[in-house]
Amino acid sequence: DAGITQSPRHKVTETGTPVTLRCHQTENHRYMYWYRQDPGHGLRLIHYSYGVKDTDKGEVSDGYSVSRSKTEDFLLTLESATSSQTSVYFCAISESSSNYGYTFGSGTRLTVV
């Protein structure tokens, strides 16, 4: 019972194509986050959600959009994938405010060729 699952785990796509990554939770947590992790940069926030249809931008949101139509699902879309978006993407959930810690998914490794 992972509580949070990401799909797909791995994806290779071509430059210019749209890509959607999915994060699904079974914890009914209010907050959901998308991060990317790159060597030397740690985890950088792309977008986050604090409720259904309530989302906000993070520090590296250019080229990405998100949607949250249900509590359990948070989708990250790369409108037109570029090589600079090759990265490992992590989804995280939080029950309350950020003081209480995040539970992370296992990540999606995306390669844009």
Add this chain to the structure above:
Amino acid sequence: TQLLEQSPQFLSIQEGENLTVYCNSSSVFSSLQWYRQEPGEGPVLLVTVVTGGEVKKLKRLTFQFGDARKDSSLHITAAQPGDTGLYLCAGSSGSARQLTFGSGTQLTVLP
């Protein structure tokens, strides 16, 4: 933008040695968390500290939050190969709805 700097970036030690990892910022945080990440997996929360000067222990791991709530340290006693991983600190400003992460310390404990 709040920044968290971790040091050292890489650390390779022998089994049984002690080590300390540091997390520093010029900003004040309402809480600070430590995570450990293993290859191919997401970070896993180890501890949250919220009070200046607070010390928490988790078996051989000791976490301290600075008095001014701008820095934190993680000390591991008698390191074991199972401690190998990427250690990340993350801070919350309280009013923010998201965490700021440090760039991490890659620890390797050799048998």
